[in-house]
Amino acid sequence: MEMKEIIRGNMATALAAKMARVDVVPAFPITPSTLFPEKISEYIANGELDAEMILVESEHSAISAAIGASAAGARVATATASQGLALMHEVLFIASAMRLPIVMAIGNRALSGPINIWADHSDTMAERDTGWMQFYAENNQEAFDLMLMAFRIAEDRRVLLPAMVGLDAFTLTHTMEPVDYPSQEEVDDFLPPYQPPYTLDVNRPMTFGSFATPESYMEFKWSHTRALEESPPVIDEIFEEYKKRFGREYKRVTGYMTEDADVIIVAMGSVSGTLREAVRQMRKDGIRVGAVKITTFRPFPFKEIVELCGGAKIVAIAERAISPGFAGPLFGEIAGAFINQPSRPLISDFIIGLGGRDVTLKDFREIASTALKEAEEGRVEPLVKWININPEEAPPGGE
Amino acid sequence: MTVVIRNTDKELFTSGHRGCAGCGEMTAVRQVLMVAGPNTIVANATGCLEVASTGYPETAWAIPWIHVAFENAAAVASGVEAALKKLGKKEGVNVLAFAGDGGTFDIGLQALSGMLERGHDVKFFTFDNEAYMNTGIQNHRLLPGPSEEGEEGP
Numbered sequence: 001m002e003m004k005e006i007i008r009g010n011m012a013t014a015l016a017a018k019m020a021r022v023d024v025v026p027a028f029p030i031t032p033s034t035l036f037p038e039k040i041s042e043y044i045a046n047g048e049l050d051a052e053m054i055l056v057e058s059e060h061s062a063i064s065a066a067i068g069a070s071a072a073g074a075r076v077a078t079a080t081a082s083q084g085l086a087l088m089h090e091v092l093f094i095a096s097a098m099r100l101p102i103v104m105a106i107g108n109r110a111l112s113g114p115i116n117i118w119a120d121h122s123d124t125m126a127e128r129d130t131g132w133m134q135f136y137a138e139n140n141q142e143a144f145d146l147m148l149m150a151f152r153i154a155e156d157r158r159v160l161l162p163a164m165v166g167l168d169a170f171t172l173t174h175t176m177e178p179v180d181y182p183s184q185e186e187v188d189d190f191l192p193p194y195q196p197p198y199t200l201d202v203n204r205p206m207t208f209g210s211f212a213t214p215e216s217y218m219e220f221k222w223s224h225t226r227a228l229e230e231s232p233p234v235i236d237e238i239f240e241e242y243k244k245r246f247g248r249e250y251k252r253v254t255g256y257m258t259e260d261a262d263v264i265i266v267a268m269g270s271v272s273g274t275l276r277e278a279v280r281q282m283r284k285d286g287i288r289v290g291a292v293k294i295t296t297f298r299p300f301p302f303k304e305i306v307e308l309c310g311g312a313k314i315v316a317i318a319e320r321a322i323s324p325g326f327a328g329p330l331f332g333e334i335a336g337a338f339i340n341q342p343s344r345p346l347i348s349d350f351i352i353g354l355g356g357r358d359v360t361l362k363d364f365r366e367i368a369s370t371a372l373k374e375a376e377e378g379r380v381e382p383l384v385k386w387i388n389i390n391p392e393e394a395p396p397g398g399e
Numbered sequence: 400m401t402v403v404i405r406n407t408d409k410e411l412f413t414s415g416h417r418g419c420a421g422c423g424e425m426t427a428v429r430q431v432l433m434v435a436g437p438n439t440i441v442a443n444a445t446g447c448l449e450v451a452s453t454g455y456p457e458t459a460w461a462i463p464w465i466h467v468a469f470e471n472a473a474a475v476a477s478g479v480e481a482a483l484k485k486l487g488k489k490e491g492v493n494v495l496a497f498a499g500d501g502g503t504f505d506i507g508l509q510a511l512s513g514m515l516e517r518g519h520d521v522k523f524f525t526f527d528n529e530a531y532m533n534t535g536i537q538n539h540r541l542l543p544g545p546s547e548e549g550e551e552g553p
């Protein structure tokens with residue numbers, strides 16, 4: 001039985017964690033994710049959720065306590081953003097290396113400096129090499145669904161890896177949207193209790209987090225990497241099962257009007273809806289443009305990107321993060337996806353919406369027309385274009 | 400708060416580890432575990448004890464043991480304790496944390512403060528050898544006075 005509520009993105013992820021019957025939630029407040037632990041503590045206080053909440057003194061301790069609790073056999077969730085995620089950095093690698101299926105909602109927010117609390121993907125992009133899975137929601141419905149599915153995927157014995165579910169700061173974390181959700185009974189049926197293969201159990205002593213010399217370190221890294229590489233079929237299977245049970249379809253990457261497109265714009269997160277609308281409008285004007293939305297950034301959908309975008313003249317990446325001295329991180333991934341293809345589109349990079357700057361229909365028109373011009377000229381120069389930037393307003397640097 | 404302490408004939412911190420001959424820390428840990436008994440879970444900070452006792456694929460620990468990083472043994476132990484409580488497995492199980500003096504009072508101070516304030520049922524053991532010894536005798540903030548002759552202490 002489907003129910004509907006009009007809720008904020010943080011409430012959607014908290015609701016999913018509650019319906020997943022999380023055992024332990026270690027949490028530390030940070031804008032824009034604070035409503036997640038607030039809702040969890042409310043659920044516990046109301047008797048709607050039987051869980052232990054650990055009010056830690058930092059995000060570093062939040063993820064450390066999450067590891068301890070997960071290793072002891074608990075289903076664990078938490079939420080953070082930006083600086084909080086960056087503070088967790090060293091520990092994130094250890095959570096995934098221990099193969100602990102912790103699920104974490106991220107209110108995608110810009111990293112300091114300057115300090116800024118608005119939507120941006122720099123925080124999770126900076127954690128792309130930590131060995132976690134990464135999912136990005138377009139709206140609050142996706143935030144709920146992906147959060148719930150993240151537990152199932154993460155805990156699957158073929159995967160056993162932690163997962164981040166990204167939802168854009170404010171645009172999703174704080175915005176009220178209608179969200180459909182199944183009954184508790186249906187969720188219990190979809191997500192049985194966590195059955196960890198290894199735990200800190202006095203009846204079966206095990207050593208977690210041992211010291212690895214050059215003789216064994218690479219094998220640990222290899223097996224961890226393989227688990228991530230081999231996870232796509234499991235993710236697809238669980239997405240498919242979710243669709244059968246609850247009627248909502250998910251794909252690791254979704255194409256829109258890509259078949260005959262000359263230019264395909266690739267985006268992630270909340271701008272994907274704006275992008276599809278821009279594509280609809282441009283199509284009316286006869287512009288052959290398509291859109292691709294990436295939901296699963298880790299494991300990266302190399303094959304699917306090539307299949308969806310291989311026929312275009314140019315792929316325009318619209319990304320909410322920058323790797324200074326290189327390009328946007330997504331550019332490197334997509335260029336990598338195409339590098340060994342016998343023929344490939346030009347690949348052009350656009351930086352959009354950093355620190356919560358609005359991304360509008362007009363911006364996507366500009367991206368499409370710039371990219372089409374590049375395709376006509378047969379060269380992408382410069383590689384990285386900043387959309388909506390005012391160089392005259394930029395603060396002075398060193399001379 | 401109940402702590403169950405049992406004597407045991409079985410070695411819970413076994414020989415064959417790589418601690419220096421005569422190392423006080425290894426001896427102390429062995430004795431702590433003899434008192435704590437087999438129903439014990441240990442969270443260990445990075446340091447000599449962790450390095451010397453767990454070179455993969457060997458381990459000196461005959462009880463469940465976890466190491467995550469340097470500054471967070473108290474936070475890891477908090478998580479273990481909370482999980483055991485929630486899962487109904489806490490009764491009769493000791494949760495211990497081991498850290499050096501640096502891992503306790505210097506880099507580990509924040510996590511320890513949080514753990515103590517929250518009141519977790521965890522016993523935290525510090526091996527105080529008066530410096531960051533594993534990296535080669537560097538000073539930290541617990542030192543009472545000058546760490547080297549002629550140098551101002553903290």
Ligand code: SF4
Nearest residue numbers: 418419422423424447
């Ligand atoms: S260096 Fe480490 S193993 Fe050696 S005696 Fe000191 S504490 Fe023990």
